[in-house]
Amino acid sequence: MTFIAAQSLPEQIAEHIREKIIRFELKPGESIREAQLAAELQVSRSPVREALKMLEKQRLVEQTPRKGSKVTGLSKAYISSLYNITCALIMLAAKECTEKSTPEDLKKINQTVLNAADAVRRKDIHAYYTSFFDFSLNCLKAARNPLLEEMILDLLPSVRRMQYLTFTLRSESLYENLQIVERGNAYLQQGNREMAVETVNEYLTKEKEVALKTLDAGRDLINQRMKDPSITAGKEKKSIVNPLENRESL
Amino acid sequence: MTFIAAQSLPEQIAEHIREKIIRFELKPGESIREAQLAAELQVSRSPVREALKMLEKQRLVEQTPRKGSKVTGLSKAYISSLYNITCALIMLAAKECTEKSTPEDLKKINQTVLNAADAVRRKDIHAYYTSFFDFSLNCLKAARNPLLEEMILDLLPSVRRMQYLTFTLRSESLYENLQIVERGNAYLQQGNREMAVETVNEYLTKEKEVALKTLDAGRDLINQRMKDPSITAGKEKKSIVNPLENRESL
DNA sequence: GAACGGTATTTTGTCGACAATCGACTATTG
DNA sequence: CAATAGTCGATTGTCGACAAAATACCGTTC
Numbered sequence: 001m002t003f004i005a006a007q008s009l010p011e012q013i014a015e016h017i018r019e020k021i022i023r024f025e026l027k028p029g030e031s032i033r034e035a036q037l038a039a040e041l042q043v044s045r046s047p048v049r050e051a052l053k054m055l056e057k058q059r060l061v062e063q064t065p066r067k068g069s070k071v072t073g074l075s076k077a078y079i080s081s082l083y084n085i086t087c088a089l090i091m092l093a094a095k096e097c098t099e100k101s102t103p104e105d106l107k108k109i110n111q112t113v114l115n116a117a118d119a120v121r122r123k124d125i126h127a128y129y130t131s132f133f134d135f136s137l138n139c140l141k142a143a144r145n146p147l148l149e150e151m152i153l154d155l156l157p158s159v160r161r162m163q164y165l166t167f168t169l170r171s172e173s174l175y176e177n178l179q180i181v182e183r184g185n186a187y188l189q190q191g192n193r194e195m196a197v198e199t200v201n202e203y204l205t206k207e208k209e210v211a212l213k214t215l216d217a218g219r220d221l222i223n224q225r226m227k228d229p230s231i232t233a234g235k236e237k238k239s240i241v242n243p244l245e246n247r248e249s250l
Numbered sequence: 251m252t253f254i255a256a257q258s259l260p261e262q263i264a265e266h267i268r269e270k271i272i273r274f275e276l277k278p279g280e281s282i283r284e285a286q287l288a289a290e291l292q293v294s295r296s297p298v299r300e301a302l303k304m305l306e307k308q309r310l311v312e313q314t315p316r317k318g319s320k321v322t323g324l325s326k327a328y329i330s331s332l333y334n335i336t337c338a339l340i341m342l343a344a345k346e347c348t349e350k351s352t353p354e355d356l357k358k359i360n361q362t363v364l365n366a367a368d369a370v371r372r373k374d375i376h377a378y379y380t381s382f383f384d385f386s387l388n389c390l391k392a393a394r395n396p397l398l399e400e401m402i403l404d405l406l407p408s409v410r411r412m413q414y415l416t417f418t419l420r421s422e423s424l425y426e427n428l429q430i431v432e433r434g435n436a437y438l439q440q441g442n443r444e445m446a447v448e449t450v451n452e453y454l455t456k457e458k459e460v461a462l463k464t465l466d467a468g469r470d471l472i473n474q475r476m477k478d479p480s481i482t483a484g485k486e487k488k489s490i491v492n493p494l495e496n497r498e499s500l
Numbered sequence: 501g502a503a504c505g506g507t508a509t510t511t512t513g514t515c516g517a518c519a520a521t522c523g524a525c526t527a528t529t530g
Numbered sequence: 531c532a533a534t535a536g537t538c539g540a541t542t543g544t545c546g547a548c549a550a551a552a553t554a555c556c557g558t559t560c
Contacts, residue, residue: 008315009513033541044515045542046296053303059397065258066521066542081397084342092338147309147331259543283511294545295512316512316551 010050013041017051021060021071022161028074032061058154060161072158074165076212082158083208087201089152094184094200096143098193105142106189112138113185120174128174132181139188166207166214260300263291267301271310271321272411278324282311308407322408324415326462332408333458337451339402344434344450346393348443355392356439362388363435370428378424385431389438416457416464 007015017037020026032052038045052069055061059082063069072078101109112135119127140149180203187196257265267287270276282302288295302319305311309332313319322328351359366381390399430453437446 005315011315035541046514049300049542050303050513053300053307057303057307059400065255065261068542077394078397081395084346084395085339085398085401088338088342089335092334096334144327145331145334147328148335150309151335285511296544299512300543318512318552 009043010047010054013037013043013047013051014054016041017055018058018060018157021055022157022164024161024164026071028071030071032069032071034068058157060157074215076215079162079211079215080208082155082162083204083211086152086155086159087204087208089148089155090204091197091200093140093143093145093148093152094188094196095193096145096148097139098188098191098196100144101142101188105138109135109138109142110185110189113182116178116181120178123174125174128178132177135181135185162207162211166210169214169217170210259293260297260304263287263293263297263301264304266291267305268308268310268407271305272407272414274411274414276321278321280321282319282321284318308404310407310411324465326465329412329461329465330458332405332412333454333461336402336405336409337454337458339398339405340454341447341450343390343393343395343398343402344438344446345443346395346398347389348438348441348446350394351392351438355388359385359388359392360435360439363432366428366431370424373424375424378428382427382431385435412457412461416460419464419467420460 017026017032026032034045034048034052038048041048052061052063056063056069060072061069062072097105112131116128116131116135119125119131140152143149180199184196184199184203187199267276267282276282284295284298284302288298291298302311302313306313306319310322311319312322347355362381362385366378366385369375369377369381390402393399430449434446434449434453437449
């Protein structure tokens with residue numbers, strides 16, 4: 001068994017805000033006030049500030065000196081940006097994965113795809129996505145490119161926000177999704193670099209299309225606060241319940 | 251005339267440390283103590299901490315909770331990582347530049363190349379690099395991809411550190427360098443996406459080779475502190491001169 | 501002499517208070 | 531009534547102090 005270090009306070013706070021952003025409880029463009037957050041979580045502003053810096057690194061939050069933090073807005077240009085970059089980076093990961101993966105790596109990767117297939121058979125959506133995530137993570141590790149891993153992991157929450165947005169609107173079945181993954185895996189297993197990379201490209205290009213379409217559909221719902229920043233002031237006080245239950249120190 | 255907002259204190263501090271890292275005054279792997287820096291610059295630890303977080307976003311510094319900050323080490327794997335990623339991102343930028351640039355963009359870009367050529371004729375190395383930087387920046391802006399611009403700009407200091415390292419050891423002349431730039435520009439001007447992208451690839455692959463070779467040559471000089479962290483303790487007190495001269499507020 | 505344990509020191513983390521800045525509101529003036 | 535200047539409240543920035551953790555040091559024991 002491997003033990004994992006307890007998350008630091010700023011990490012926990014970041015996690016909390018991150019989830020709120022991904023679930024659109026904090027809307028794109030909405031401004032974030034440190035003092036309010038600190039009061040809500042019953043901590044001082046220092047760890048909140050650290051947390052916001054972390055989220056800035058993950059591009060979920062934009063900070064301007066002396067003006068504070070805003071949830072990153074969702075313009076078409078931005079989403080296009082995000083997917084194109086993610087695509088380029090994951091294509092690179094796929095390439096390096098075919099070049100550097102060991103037989104053990106490939107075996108582990110293959111297992112995650114088998115798990116995913118099984119999940120689809122059982123129609124277990126959650127298990128499918130877990131396996132898919134596992135698959136991606138294992139490929140990434142097999143690429144043995146530490147910086148690339150960090151950078152993709154940093155972008156992941158931003159992608160997850162988009163997935164949350166598109167989730168209800170996406171038409172393709174789990175099965176279709178799985179097919180692409182299985183195809184990609186097949187290329188990986190046989191070390192077919194070009195086709196593995198191309199499969200990633202295909203997958204993410206499709207994802208981008210879905211995201212852009214969804215944005216058109218749900219634009220007014222999501223972005224109303226971006227256009228009218230005044231209503232972000234948060235007049236209505238929320239019930240102050242501390243969401244950080246599992247904190248011991250402090 | 252356009253006025254530019256004064257840099258915030260953390261930005262100035264980050265700038266200061268950044269330069270030290272790029273010039274190897276702070277060695278790869280060396281640990282950074284907040285209190286010492288704060289004393290050196292005669293500020294409190296808060297802005298220093300912010301500065302370190304900024305540098306972490308630029309991958310010049312690695313932070314581990316409760317253990318502090320270290321200058322990012324220069325392993326071969328890391329450098330390879332860095333160049334491959336930078337290459338992938340700039341290739342994307344080149345692609346989007348050919349797709350989205352306006353005639354005015356192209357005109358401006360072309361001008362920077364003319365300036366660079368002129369600098370080479372005058373054997374003005376500094377002017378050449380300034381023009382080259384201008385060229386890159388203009389291409390990046392023409393790609394109209396805000397996130398990509400940010401990400402590449404964030405990686406730039408890390409690349410600059412490598413350039414500093416390779417500067418003395420590189421054999422190719424300014425002229426050779428210029429030739430590739432002129433070739434890339436030609437492809438851009440005629441909207442030849444494939445070849446523009448390929449030229450970027452060629453350029454950065456070459457840069458990567460140089461960097462890796464240089465590392466072999468200068469490894470022991472540079473990395474001695476990485477292997478023996480004890481001597482990073484900084485027993486010798488440096489003369490305390492405030493390098494932040496142009497601060498007015500505070 | 502090496503390994504272990506405990507203590508001391510150094511370093512990072514968190515806090516509350518105060519200062520500087522920004523944005524909204526109001527009053528004054530043309 | 532519109533535009534500007536001034537003022538007030540809200541928000542971020544910086545500080546010094548204290549708490550907690552990690553590291554270094556040193557003595558003990560085998």
